[in-house]
Amino acid sequence: MNEAKAKAAEEIRATKQREGLSWAEIAEAIGKPKEWTVSALLGQHPVPEDAAVKVGELLGLSDESVQALQRQPYRTGLGDAANDPTIYRFIEAINVYGPAIKELIHEEFGDGIMSAINFKLDVSRRPDPSGDRVVVTLDGKFLDYNW
Amino acid sequence: MNEAKAKAAEEIRATKQREGLSWAEIAEAIGKPKEWTVSALLGQHPVPEDAAVKVGELLGLSDESVQALQRQPYRTGLGDAANDPTIYRFIEAINVYGPAIKELIHEEFGDGIMSAINFKLDVSRRPDPSGDRVVVTLDGKFLDYNW
Amino acid sequence: MNEAKAKAAEEIRATKQREGLSWAEIAEAIGKPKEWTVSALLGQHPVPEDAAVKVGELLGLSDESVQALQRQPYRTGLGDAANDPTIYRFIEAINVYGPAIKELIHEEFGDGIMSAINFKLDVSRRPDPSGDRVVVTLDGKFLDYNW
Amino acid sequence: MNEAKAKAAEEIRATKQREGLSWAEIAEAIGKPKEWTVSALLGQHPVPEDAAVKVGELLGLSDESVQALQRQPYRTGLGDAANDPTIYRFIEAINVYGPAIKELIHEEFGDGIMSAINFKLDVSRRPDPSGDRVVVTLDGKFLDYNW
Amino acid sequence: MNEAKAKAAEEIRATKQREGLSWAEIAEAIGKPKEWTVSALLGQHPVPEDAAVKVGELLGLSDESVQALQRQPYRTGLGDAANDPTIYRFIEAINVYGPAIKELIHEEFGDGIMSAINFKLDVSRRPDPSGDRVVVTLDGKFLDYNW
Amino acid sequence: MNEAKAKAAEEIRATKQREGLSWAEIAEAIGKPKEWTVSALLGQHPVPEDAAVKVGELLGLSDESVQALQRQPYRTGLGDAANDPTIYRFIEAINVYGPAIKELIHEEFGDGIMSAINFKLDVSRRPDPSGDRVVVTLDGKFLDYNW
Amino acid sequence: MNEAKAKAAEEIRATKQREGLSWAEIAEAIGKPKEWTVSALLGQHPVPEDAAVKVGELLGLSDESVQALQRQPYRTGLGDAANDPTIYRFIEAINVYGPAIKELIHEEFGDGIMSAINFKLDVSRRPDPSGDRVVVTLDGKFLDYNW
Amino acid sequence: MNEAKAKAAEEIRATKQREGLSWAEIAEAIGKPKEWTVSALLGQHPVPEDAAVKVGELLGLSDESVQALQRQPYRTGLGDAANDPTIYRFIEAINVYGPAIKELIHEEFGDGIMSAINFKLDVSRRPDPSGDRVVVTLDGKFLDYNW
Amino acid sequence: MNEAKAKAAEEIRATKQREGLSWAEIAEAIGKPKEWTVSALLGQHPVPEDAAVKVGELLGLSDESVQALQRQPYRTGLGDAANDPTIYRFIEAINVYGPAIKELIHEEFGDGIMSAINFKLDVSRRPDPSGDRVVVTLDGKFLDYNW
Amino acid sequence: MNEAKAKAAEEIRATKQREGLSWAEIAEAIGKPKEWTVSALLGQHPVPEDAAVKVGELLGLSDESVQALQRQPYRTGLGDAANDPTIYRFIEAINVYGPAIKELIHEEFGDGIMSAINFKLDVSRRPDPSGDRVVVTLDGKFLDYNW
Known part of the structure; x- marks a missing residue:
């Protein structure tokens, strides 16, 4: 049920590795605590529209990923x-x-x-x-x- | 494998309720942090001999329980x-x-x-x-x- | 066994987010209680033909999805x-x-x-x-x- | 961990059947909603001392059961x-x-x-x-x- | 939760073997279908008081078993x-x-x-x-x- | 191990819905009991060649599906x-x-x-x-x- | 459901070890294949009355065990x-x-x-x-x- | 981990059905016992190079399948x-x-x-x-x- | 199936703690490697008669325990x-x-x-x-x- | 979460078989113990950049695989x-x-x-x-x- 969010997370992790960005830097860019930011970008929280857009710009994400980040997740365990x-x-x-x-x-x-x-x-x-x-x-x- | 320790824990909880003692008071009596004390008395850590004896006196435990508290536990999950x-x-x-x-x-x-x-x-x-x-x-x- | 119904549900959720429609509005459009409507559109109930067609028009669903909604489901748990x-x-x-x-x-x-x-x-x-x-x-x- | 509470529940159910008492009557006797009362007497909630004593008198429970009812439970599932x-x-x-x-x-x-x-x-x-x-x-x- | 019913079932099976009674004979004695009778006496249905008493007399059951048969069961699976x-x-x-x-x-x-x-x-x-x-x-x- | 049979079953169910055929009609066409027919077409029994061919003609199935229906299944549970x-x-x-x-x-x-x-x-x-x-x-x- | 059979099996294994008897000797005494004999005495098959009595005499079993051996088992897995x-x-x-x-x-x-x-x-x-x-x-x- | 071997097995089973070959004939062609042959071709044993090549020629397998048959398997259960x-x-x-x-x-x-x-x-x-x-x-x- | 062996193990561990003996000392007393000795005394291997008797004397074990140690175990996992x-x-x-x-x-x-x-x-x-x-x-x- | 690493492992195993290279030779080429090398190339450890590049050259891996090898793994069990x-x-x-x-x-x-x-x-x-x-x-x- 979270396939689009999982794809967004993969896109984020790949870009982050390529660009050499840290989670702390991404968190700072959207003005949120780093723990919340990682959880949300990995798909555990819906991301507010402005933050999703900012992350999208920072990392060059696809429109689908920016949309998916904003969606309500199923938190389905480990x-x-x-x-x-x-x-x-x-x-x-x-x-x-x-x-x-x-x-x-x-x-x-x-x-x-x-x-x-x-x-x-x-x-x-x-x-x-x-x-x-x-x-x-x-x-x-x-x-x-x-x- | 921990039956004797489980019986000791039951004896401790029953006495504690009857006597109105708190975990904090028991911890203080043996000079250990309260978190360690509860874990150990519920059977998750071996209790050093002097602490086991002191708890035994404080709560009037049986000899078997005082012995059992000192034994190495199997930490078998929830x-x-x-x-x-x-x-x-x-x-x-x-x-x-x-x-x-x-x-x-x-x-x-x-x-x-x-x-x-x-x-x-x-x-x-x-x-x-x-x-x-x-x-x-x-x-x-x-x-x-x-x- | 419900793959076509799952795809229909995905299509519905994506359109609904994009169009800013609420479940209540969709339910009203087909004249059904909102609880039944959400269950049925997520694939837990067969949707009567007229309701399926109306939802298809409202959300611009594919023919496959309109067909799939009408099919008897396997209610396979969480x-x-x-x-x-x-x-x-x-x-x-x-x-x-x-x-x-x-x-x-x-x-x-x-x-x-x-x-x-x-x-x-x-x-x-x-x-x-x-x-x-x-x-x-x-x-x-x-x-x-x-x- | 709830053996004493389970025994109390057994004692309560047996007496209740023998005496022909209903859960509603027991709930009324302690002034609590019937849903809470059944849950608590089956061991899912700690029973306040006065209610435990009243239930004990009403049903002729043992002292151990009256004590056990007051204890904090482990709510361990079905x-x-x-x-x-x-x-x-x-x-x-x-x-x-x-x-x-x-x-x-x-x-x-x-x-x-x-x-x-x-x-x-x-x-x-x-x-x-x-x-x-x-x-x-x-x-x-x-x-x-x-x- | 069904321990008393399980004991009653054991008592019934042992007596039945010793006395050489069939399930059909027991069912006839209480005027019920044999399928219902076996299920109920093994603990899957509450037995009405008169039938429980009759079975108790036929097989010489203890009072506890006659009581237990009448109790509402938990049907807990195989x-x-x-x-x-x-x-x-x-x-x-x-x-x-x-x-x-x-x-x-x-x-x-x-x-x-x-x-x-x-x-x-x-x-x-x-x-x-x-x-x-x-x-x-x-x-x-x-x-x-x-x- | 039954992927080809599962695809055949999907093809059958889709055609059946589209054509408005009943299981009873399909069973009659191949001269088998309806219970056996549904089981076999869903993949639980190998279908004899002549019956597979007849079903293929009746429903316009692909050659792969007609082949797959005849194959010995793994009956793998629910x-x-x-x-x-x-x-x-x-x-x-x-x-x-x-x-x-x-x-x-x-x-x-x-x-x-x-x-x-x-x-x-x-x-x-x-x-x-x-x-x-x-x-x-x-x-x-x-x-x-x-x- | 097989507690009496399990006790009989324990009694048989203990006596067998003490008396130094082999499974083959016990099987011979009752005129059955050794594989069937071991299975049956461990509780997996009902033992015919005469064989149960003979085993009881050979090993000095209790009456309960001789009865239990004859009972229909639940074959409950490993x-x-x-x-x-x-x-x-x-x-x-x-x-x-x-x-x-x-x-x-x-x-x-x-x-x-x-x-x-x-x-x-x-x-x-x-x-x-x-x-x-x-x-x-x-x-x-x-x-x-x-x- | 055995995807290539599973594809080879599928290719073998499909060809075998189409060609009307038996496992016994394939086993004979490579000079191995039929039980070993079926196990190995279904992916449970590595197939020696010469046998893999012979099977490939007999059944017209792809090069990937001939390679995969020779690989060490993970025997992953049923x-x-x-x-x-x-x-x-x-x-x-x-x-x-x-x-x-x-x-x-x-x-x-x-x-x-x-x-x-x-x-x-x-x-x-x-x-x-x-x-x-x-x-x-x-x-x-x-x-x-x-x- | 190993209850007697489990009791023997409990008796051994209790005596060992009370007497302050180490596994190494027990192993030496019976002339076996310490790893084998611990496994066997905890019930994972049958103990040869002479070793079982020696351990029995060293630790003052009951006859039942000495017998049980010699029995073939079921090695039933953790x-x-x-x-x-x-x-x-x-x-x-x-x-x-x-x-x-x-x-x-x-x-x-x-x-x-x-x-x-x-x-x-x-x-x-x-x-x-x-x-x-x-x-x-x-x-x-x-x-x-x-x- | 490790799909890219799993693909890299597949690429490595296929090339290794085709080229007839041993794990020991690959380990030597990157100057690491063979046990660590196999684990890491199968995806259980992040591979340092220089070693990943060397392995990539030795086996002619894709850029994606060379990247994936360097990524922090989820070690998800067998x-x-x-x-x-x-x-x-x-x-x-x-x-x-x-x-x-x-x-x-x-x-x-x-x-x-x-x-x-x-x-x-x-x-x-x-x-x-x-x-x-x-x-x-x-x-x-x-x-x-x-x-």
Whole structure:
């Protein structure tokens, strides 16, 4: 259902490699956080018209891709990309620590969840003498079970 | 393979509810971060002998449980707890944002992963006028593909 | 088995975006409820000939698409669209509340089911000062186990 | 992880059958909607202390059950109950109409979801000359994708 | 959720073997078709009180079993009994002929289904010189897709 | 492995819709039962040469399709067509009644199975004042476990 | 559904090890082929009364086990025993050579199958200077697709 | 990974049908057992250069197919061909008799397996007055667990 | 099928922890490699009688455990232990490098496999200034596809 | 997501077969270990620009393939190649010996894992009078659970 968006993503990745552009530079060009930008350009969010047009100009995208970027996506999960080691480590972290996160959310907030919709995330590097660290911050509104 | 550890976890949760103790209080009693403490007491990490003994005294655990806590675990995944909404939102976040996280790690660090072993996490509350937020920080050493 | 219907759906969604038409406008044009209309045009119901022709004219569809819309579908399930958060929340609601719904149907009606065939549904917005609400009403004939 | 809650649910169902009590009567006794009550007593919600005690007195439950009802649950999904025809019809309805519901939510509200947490549901009977109908209303707050 | 019903079924099968009773004899004793009777006593239908009591007397069942037979079941599917060759041949028949059955239902009746609720079945032997035949008749009300 | 047969089936269904032919008419033209005919033309049985040629003439099929119809098929199961409600009801009937069918076959015939190979089926309509009925008769030779 | 048969199998294997009896000796005692005997005593076939009684005397089995051996089994498949290397090699042989076997059966016999019911098998050792060989012969009646 | 081999197999099957050649004739032409020949030409074994060339001449294959036949295959399993009744009966035989085969191999040979690599098989017809029989002989070297 | 062996393994692990014995010391006591010893005592290999008796004396095992250790196992795979990070890294290595290993085996040896039966492995530590290394050597006889 | 890399791999394997080049020769040409080289050219590692260009010249690859080789891969697992016998034996070895490897790593190093990222492997032949052996050495840095 997302074939046009997948093609747009392929076009973006190929141009980006050829032109030597970084995700950060593209994000800056449209004035959005880099994490949102990558997600949206890979097809996970609808891109507002002006941003889609700007990305289209910056990367010389086809009209179809500029249209496709604006369309509402089906967010259909990872498929066999779940086995990719870079992605799998996050799944493993949830496997190992999921129950502890759950207990601590309930202890602090009561019965409810962290929203994955009213939500943002940040990926950054923290220098460390024994090896720099990847720091991923998940930040979502607490929603209580509220009948 | 973790039956004794699972029984210990049940004993801990039952006592904790009866005594009205919080995870934070138990963590403080053994001088460990609360996130590590919950994970370890639920059976995901071997507990050092002195901490196991202290928890045993604090909660009046059986000798078998104190022994079991010290044993090396099999970290066997979430099973059907993966459907629990509080846990599932984290899986959904990885589903939706996993590819973006992967792209940004490679852009910043090159080919490699965030370690889930040399790793810690923090669960906290951030006050927000439009509703307080759950903030979960995953912090792992970058490991580059290094033949 | 539904490839021609899937192509028709793609053609419909692309035209609809380009022309700025809403599902409600299309539904009105053929005199059908909007929920039935979207389902049918996405390929889940055979479309009666006159309605198919009218939609074809409204959206400028190819003859193949007008034919395909009228064909009896295979209703083959969600596939990986089951992971889409907008759809998944309904699956989660059934996971969490399915047994309660079952108990209450049996208490009220005895042994039997709500038909999903003699069935209609309504999707609407209910304004609410603390945030508008999505209200989805499932309305199916009760069928009792009747040997 | 929910063994004690499952035992409490079994005790409740057995007593209810023996005493000839209805879910509606139990719900009334604790002053809660019947849909919430059934879910909670089957183990899907933590029951507030006073309600747990009242149910315990009404049905003559053991102390363990009264305690267990108050505990935070793991909401672990339907397992093989997903095959039960009364429950399956709801899954089928989501299979058949899920994409249409998604399209209509996005058309009306934009990109986002119906919350399954800030959520309630109603199960009722609507008399109909050609056979009474089961009407299930899902009512959840709209949450927009909000970075 | 059906443990008490499963125990009752075990008790029934054991007694039946010991006493040398046939399903047909038990069905006759309660005045029901043999197909319904076997299904119900194996736990797939709630048994009316008088029939449950009669079966209890005929086979000398425990009170718990007589109670359990009357309870509303969760019809949870075949599990690994789906591999049993006697059962699997029916699954294979649906695999091989399912699409043909579907085409013929739609040709004869239009868009809709055979009800599996307003439904009965018959299992009988048809003598045949080249080997007697198992004849299973599925007989369900046609339900048309009716919005 | 059945691509050529699948193409033939598509060609047949498209022509049949365009020409307004029924399965019954096609079956009559080749002098075979309609149930066998639909199965075979959809690719589940090899079609004898003369019948394949006759169908080819009747429907104006390509030579490739006439060839493909005669080829031995791989009968590869339903895939996601198992979710189609018209087909699923038969799977549900086997889920709910499979064990009862098994018990009755063994009671009547001893240890063995109904053949799904020496087998035929019939799909017909039975008029009924409270709604016509779909009657599907499965008729297979009994085969006893015979070492 | 086979718990009593599984207990009987356990009792048989334990006694057999303790008494140092071979399967061949047990098979001889009841006058049956060893392959049938092992299958039946492990629970895959109902054992005729006289053979069940003889095995019971030979191995000193409990009355429950002697009864259970005679009961009709559910043949429920291998479960995780499918991973056992000794069993897996047979699955692999079918994976690798299944299509060739199918082609050759159809070339020799036409459209149909080898029966797994009117079927016997033989396991034997064939001496070979470069290492003795396991020879397993599957021998089943050909059944042609016969409407 | 085997696309070129799959195309070669298709080309072989189509030509074989058109020319009316049997597998036995092709096997004879290259001087190999028919079972090996079918497996290899369907893509399960690399074909030695001279045999590939001979098959190419006999059937008029393209150069690509002659090349592809010689390539080392990925033997990737049956996929949905496992549901084909002709193939499934062999899987069922392993399901039903796998544990008995295992017991008898260990009784005769000790701990180890039948090799599926140092292995051959034979498919033949055995005339029988009550119906001819398919006889499949699996013949593999015994390999003992040998540290 | 391995319950007695699983109990023996539990008894061994509990005693080993209590007595402070290492696997290396147990292996030395029975004169076997430590890798074989751990596998066998966890239930993956039958233990010869004298070794089983020696282990029984060393650890004070019950007679049942000493018997169970000698029994032929079903090697039933990892189940949910496949998610354990220590084990998963090996699965990941096969996922990432499996095709390369396959190519290199075929290049060096031709068509065939590394035996997992005529096989041994070694787990050792290799000191390294930038962090000691786990070195696991898999060593199996090459078996060529040999009809 | 790796389609371009998969095409490059196909081009490489076809040229390599046609030119009669070995993996070892290609590896030597770019000055990398053969194990890394095969993995990388099959698409599991990004290839540095100079090596990609050299391989392109050596094998006469298209520009697209030379570009694709340099791109960061998604390492998506084995899919149905996991059934290939040459690859499966490694999975079986982990199934059978995984728990033993885990115990020995923890005994020697404490709680932690062998890295699959800071990792290399070696595939070699060890001559042996009773049949040469495949020796695969997995060599990864130990990482301790380090909060």
